[in-house]
């Protein structure tokens with residue numbers, strides 16, 4: 001019955017109630033759609049890192065005087081249960097002769113199938129038997145084509161392929177590099193293995209793999225450093241979450257405005273209904289009952305506004321996703337429901353909080369003063 | 375039943391003090407019909423509000439059914455008003471958003487009565503005051519006389535032993551006023567309800583068994 005009474009009071013000042021509801025709708029929509037979009041953005045960015053998230057990069061512990069990773073340790077890595085693939089990389093900077101011009105260039109010694117696994121050829125094919133593969137930018141800078149010959153040290157190599165442009169990777173960047181087979185590498189350089197990229201079979205096994213390496217290779221002395229690329233995705237996740245919280249807090253300001261408008265219309269309402277409050281107190285309503293009726297009105301405004309806002313924020317999230325990401329496939333995630341629920345909750349709480357002061361004021365009216373009010 | 379002992383009420387405003395009640399001592403017995411008469415501004419409404427526990431005296435004591443009301447807290451006063459006192463105001467004071475029936479139900483809602491029971495009783499009461507046919511209309515759709523009858527029905531909702539009426543016919547034409555007074559009179563005679571009627575209209579005092587005259591906040595002894 002109190003609910004019915006509250007409802008009718010809101011209907012009595014329809015335009016005002018609708019405006020208050022609209023305020024809440026906008027606030028809830030702003031919060032929830034920004035939340036939804038932020039999550040979509042994060043997911044789409046993280047998607048790019050999905051391939052490398054289960055990679056671990058092992059480098060020599062230079063600070064302990066190690067400058068290469070021993071062959072025996074690489075064997076140990078290959079035997080570990082969690083290791084899906086192990087890619088040892090030898091590297092050196094050597095003078096390379098391109099059509100009479102000479103310059104220092106990074107040379108990687110890697111197995112042909114490993115290069116093939118990590119990268120794609122833009123031109124030619126990836127073949128390292130007596131030949132080499134060149135990174136995209138290097139080829140561009142030095143004007144190299146498939147079939148050209150270059151001289152590294154005293155050995156000549158035919159270029160069998162040019163790689164696709166990679167941009168930034170977090171493990172190795174092939175764009176300025178020449179790849180040769182490990183056998184050829186030994187002929188031109190004394191350097192050993194400077195990096196091992198291990199792909200762990202499952203993301204959740206990365207930690208276990210890391211521990212195993214610590215035990216079997218770093219057991220006596222720290223010989224290698226271990227870096228999990230998973231850490232990068234964790235940082236990105238964290239950074240996006242912070243940005244999202246910040247954006248949602250800004251959106252919450254619109255809800256604050258809605259709250260103030262509820263406070264305002266309910267204060268008006270208490271003044272207009274002073275006499276009614278007096279009547280109700282006279283015929284047996286407790287202060288608490290008056291408080292309840294007014295809080296119910298705020299609650300109704302909050303629930304209606306938040307419900308509409310929640311529903312519309314799906315559309316809002318969809319619209320922002322389409323505009324910013326040009327696709328909406330990230331809309332249907334559990335987090336979307338979470339942000340709608342959060343927006344709804346914050347909307348209802350704002351409305352009720354805004355109603356507390358007017359309701360309290362109404363309940364504090366003395367019966368006779370209220371009754372005498374005209 | 376109702377006792378007032380040296381009741382004073384002083385309204386203090388920023389600029390002046392009004393001695394609305396200046397030491398009133400009186401007693402109203404159970405089942406009595408008392409008219410309180412006096413010119414406008416003599417303190418009649420103030421006195422009735424004291425009896426109805428809507429306001430507190432500056433000094434003195436109001437005793438209802440043997441209970442010293444000065445010792446009650448807000449919650450207890452609310453319950454006393456709800457259960458022991460029915461109010462009828464000059465302005466009817468119905469809740470505009472509620473239908474006639476719902477207005478009558480309101481005191482029973484405050485008491486926590488079940489929906490079924492209070493609806494049945496509210497219909498009964500509207501029948502008693504002779505307007506059951508407008509039960510679903512809102513106050514604005516009712517004539518003044520009908521509104522005052524709804525107010526009477528509402529005042530009787532929780533079956534209070536005391537009915538306080540402040541100029542109940544003040545806004546009504548003679549005919550509706552007479553009808554309303556007839557209902558109040560019957561309640562007093564048939565149900566034994568104690569009635570305190572405030573009026574400045576001498577013709578209404580005919581309904582009362584006893585008339586108390588007040589002037590400038592004191593009982594005027596002729």
Ligand SMILES: Nc1ncnc2c1ncn2[C@@H]1O[C@H](COP(=O)(O)OP(=O)(O)O)[C@@H](O)[C@H]1O
Pocket residue numbers: 385386387392393394412413414415416417418419420421
């Ligand atoms: N809240 C108030 N503040 C100041 N003066 C008041 C107040 N209520 C009543 N009065 C004064 O008290 C006196 C008695 O008022 P009231 O009891 O309403 O008289 P009546 O009902 O007999 O016309 C009047 O002079 C009135 O102006």
Ligand SMILES: [Mg+2]
Pocket residue numbers: 418419420
């Ligand atoms: Mg008066």
